[in-house]
Amino acid sequence: MPSALKLTEGAGSNVLVVELHRPEARNAIDRRMVDELHAVCADLEAAPRTLILTGSDGVFASGADIAELRERRRDDALAGINSTLFARIAALPMPVVAALDGYALGGGAELAFAADFRLGTPRLRIGNPETGLGILPAAGATWRLKELVGEPLAKEILLAGRILTAEEALAARLITAIHAPEDLLQAAHELADRIGRQDPLAVRITKSVFHAPRDAHPVIDQLAQAVLFESEAKFDRMQQFLDRKRTS
Incomplete structure (x- = not known):
């Protein structure tokens, strides 16, 4: 059985590009793809790199595989097949960039x-039509979307089936930029390159602190800063900054 993913290592081995590749099903997410993405997460947890997620044939992912979803029952829902994976992706040590074309x-x-x-293209269409299928979006949308776009728009998407265009997604800051389809992956790489120019340990710790519960601050900030204050990269990068300032 062919793989549901195509993997490409980026320049310098600090970026991994993962292409969702089920073109016959518009990259619908099935159990095989979930299992393969778990393997990707295990690799990135062991050897942290920035992850770029993209689709194939002008589509990111048209949704879960409906034929497979149709047969799932209570115990499958309680197992959190997709939600467990997406939580693992969100918690990866280094940032994740989603390059979205067509349907998401x-x-x-x-x-x-x-x-x-x-990041998106002009033909992006993004939303959650699950209630029209008699289910709810149980893999993060009911709480992540409110955090991303605010409650009123999130409710319109989740309860009324609104699908956002690229321009609407940009206005809501759900995506941060719109690029032509042929430029989308390059834009994702450029963003990954900017991340790569930062200190990797500082990026990892900042991401962890960013997602910490509100009541964990400011103690967690201080502890994280204490770790970074002792890192060699902190001394080297600050010295380089001072050296450049003296010669400018």
């Missing part, structure tokens, strides 16, 4: 919501 619907939208950054 249902589970595809929820996968995008789990990323740290989302």
